[in-house]
Amino acid sequence: MVRSTFSLVIAAFAGTAAAQGGSGIRGKLTDAKTGEPLLVCPISVISGGNTFVETNLEGFYELPLPPGTYDVRFWCDQYEGVDVKGMRVAEGFVARDLALKPVEGAFTEEVVVIGTVDTKSESGLLLQRKLANTVQDSIGSEQISRSPDSNAGDAVKRVTSATVVGRNVFLRGLGGRYAATTVNGVSLPSTDPDGHQAPLDLFPNSLLSTLTVQKTFSAEMGGAFAGGVLGIETNSYPATLQTRLRLSLGANSESTFRSRRTYSGGSLDFLGIDDGSRSLPSSVPSDRPLTTRDAQAEQVSESFSNTWSSRTSSGLPNGSLSFSVGNTHSWGDGRAFGYLASALYSRSDAVTNADAQTFRINDQDLIPKDLYRSEFGATNTNLGALFNAGYQLDSLNDVSVLSLVSSSTEDSAQVLRGFSDTDNAEFDATRLKFSQRFLNFNQLRGTHRFGAEDALTLRWQANVSVTQAKEPDTRDLLYLDTNGVRRFRQAANSGERFFSSLGDTSGGGSVSLRFPLGAVEMNVGASAQMSQRRFDARRFSFLFVGEDPEMLGLPAEEMFSGDNIGPSFLAEERTFLTDSYDGFQSIYAGFISAEVSPLERLRLIAGARVEAFTQRLESGSSFAQGQAPASTDNTTVNPMPSLNAVYALTDKANLRAGYSFTVARPQFREVAPFLYYDAIRRRSVSGNPELLSSRIHNADLRWEFFPTESELFSVGGFFKRFIDPIEQVVVSSIQGDVGYRNAEGATALGLELEGRVSLGRLSPVLSPLRVGANLSLIHSRVSLGQGQQISTSESRPLQGQSPYVANVNATYTRESSGTEVTVLYNVFGKRISEVGFNRLPDTYEQPFHRVDVTVSQRLSEDLRLKLTGTNLLNQSSNFQQIGTDVFRYQPGVTAVAQVEWSPF
Structure with a gap:
């Protein structure tokens, strides 16, 4: 069968509308030989109207029709179609289940889905996996919602043979050049000047539909393949009007309200945006390298901000806010x-x-x-x-x-x-x-x-x-x-x-x-x-050019103060x-x-x-x-x-x-x-x-x-x-x-x-x-x-x-x-x-x-509370050489409370 996601959306939309009242035909299509549900099969009115829907992932359909008499065609690729003539529809829905016979000689177990079927549900993902041409494993938004994972990097480690090292995914023990990442089928470049992969933490879970690891190669895929390809599919539009607001608040045992290192930054740091206070000073020569012999060396050296030292402050609670709205409008x-x-x-x-x-x-x-x-x-x-x-x-x-x-x-x-x-x-x-x-x-x-x-x-x-x-x-x-x-x-x-x-x-x-x-x-x-x-980079060193070595013992902000730039230090x-x-x-x-x-x-x-x-x-x-x-x-x-x-x-x-x-x-x-x-x-x-x-x-x-x-x-x-x-x-x-x-x-x-x-x-x-x-x-x-x-x-x-x-x-x-x-x-x-x-x-x-x-607890029809705890064993990360610790730290235990409001 060859059909698109949009047709599935229309079918779902029509089914939802019908469930709220009205009249029409509803039922289920199955394989007459195996009893398996037939998905994405068209049911169309061939006389009396031009309405068209398709079966969903479980084989069910709902075809809303006003009262009247209709000729309806039930059909599936590689199955014998059935035309039912003179179907009478009055008030309410007429039940009509059909078992279609496979076409003689056709391969009855095969369903080829060319469009991207809605696979957010676990059952939908398993169906896709069963029908796929390649070896693959997937995790969808339904499964992700059951975990405390906040982005694609956290979620993908739940997939068989997938681990995450830093920001990069390792598939079947292979990372770097051997593990590719695609978004909607397109390979993305890395944000690391020397790296291979697009960092997974750039993809928050609220934007994700599915994560699929392709483990065998096919000709349609990019040829840079070894450990596998992590395919990220982004969220698509819902069948009916849907709005969603999520607010979360969390704490970590190692950071929240604990002393931590920080420094004086810019006014927009809370948004993750530099306000320009860290920009390269405009006085720095743009056509030549800066040297201590430059006539403007002292002026340029003084133009750099004089923040070198860290300070301590208390860590704040973690938080997030997300909002989404979507809908599908269809016409007859x-x-x-x-x-x-x-x-x-x-x-x-x-x-x-x-x-x-x-x-x-x-x-x-x-x-x-x-x-x-x-x-x-x-x-x-x-x-x-x-x-x-x-x-x-x-x-x-x-x-x-x-x-x-x-x-x-x-x-x-x-x-x-x-x-x-x-x-x-x-x-x-x-x-x-x-x-x-x-x-x-x-x-x-x-x-x-x-x-x-x-x-x-x-x-x-x-x-x-x-x-x-x-x-x-x-x-x-x-x-x-x-x-x-x-x-x-x-x-x-x-x-x-x-x-x-x-x-x-x-x-x-x-x-x-x-x-x-x-x-x-x-x-x-x-x-x-x-x-x-x-890629462009510039680096500058503040050199001691003075004669008093006692200057080298001063705190950094005093040592590189305006009074000492020039006589004692130059960039x-x-x-x-x-x-x-x-x-x-x-x-x-x-x-x-x-x-x-x-x-x-x-x-x-x-x-x-x-x-x-x-x-x-x-x-x-x-x-x-x-x-x-x-x-x-x-x-x-x-x-x-x-x-x-x-x-x-x-x-x-x-x-x-x-x-x-x-x-x-x-x-x-x-x-x-x-x-x-x-x-x-x-x-x-x-x-x-x-x-x-x-x-x-x-x-x-x-x-x-x-x-x-x-x-x-x-x-x-x-x-x-x-x-x-x-x-x-x-x-x-x-x-x-x-x-x-x-x-x-x-x-x-x-x-x-x-x-x-x-x-x-x-x-x-x-x-x-x-x-x-x-x-x-x-x-x-x-x-x-x-x-x-x-x-x-x-x-x-x-x-x-x-x-x-x-x-x-x-x-x-x-x-x-x-x-x-x-x-x-x-x-x-x-x-x-x-x-x-x-x-x-x-x-x-x-x-x-x-x-x-x-x-996760439903508080009302449109309100849900989600509580998560991670690393509950309070494990430490430990690196060793021949059994001797070389680096050890505590990530801590994290607890998060999230409220989700969906008024529509």
């Missing part, structure tokens, strides 16, 4: 218009107080080198808005437009205090940082059906996105205390101001055509996606040559796939995709001294075959298998033939123009069983073989500087188990209880070979890969009182967070056991 001639508009604001304080140390190695023993205490305080602010609208011209043609805006800001202050073995002195270091990330995504989509029984379907989309990341005026300060004398240390990252901005504009489009060719269902298409990126440009670059990237692709059923219960989907990938980068800052600017220009053409097979063992069980040969490509800076400075990790990184794209063999096998529409059992396994995997290797034993190279090879092998079941199977008393669990066991190995330079291990697990990941959840629902209670458990196995070098062992992040609870 088949036209319809739907829309959804939503907005979100959230703010939270965070405290991370950690004990940390670094080591040197003596024989096989770790000897403490630097021991320190880290006090980190941050305020995180999120602003988001979404507008989604669609227009159905008639039952065969519809278009929709989406605009998404999201901004995320972290305003932080950090103080480190301890002993430095390198300096043989006590030290205290301060960093003040304001980091803002912004995303604007816009998309126009259309679906058009032609021919008898809509045999030909044309789908197209065009998109434009803007991504920005800004770090205005990051300040670093370092003091050493030797024999009780505390002095400012003039060194790299001390007395330094850092300003950076990244802008990435991407655009493109795609078109596909699905049509039958005899017994084969063909799908052909093409796409183009281009991205233009600009000088320390921008690196590679602090500025322009990058261009394009992917032109074409694909063809064919779906055929050589046996009654067997589906084969074979396809091929070809991508032409171009990457150009030019680097060189006009504010830096040194070597000439460098550039790189690479073009590759990659063919990618795929084969997926689905065998329906029974009406409720599938056996799936898949194979593909895909690619993983290096990023801009990884192929640049020069050294650059990683401003986030404070280390030098060397690019390698000789890097090759990695090629990956992917193989999957899965058995899945769907006892009911909301229950599932599955067992699956996967194997991946990497050719020329790109690895980050350590090239400096002193600073930990790194570079990139193609390793000899790598493998990943995994087992995935999942189950969801209602305990009503055991006893009717337990019917309100549902439980679910998933477990992933993953083994990976990368061989760096003899050219591994100073890395400690020639062979090790992939960085960030957990050997096991487990999720367990239990939900109690009492419909009569509107009560729902959910308990969730998540744990991951220890994983490498930092690769060891110069005989130092790898640093492992230890397992983290997380228990969360959500209680």
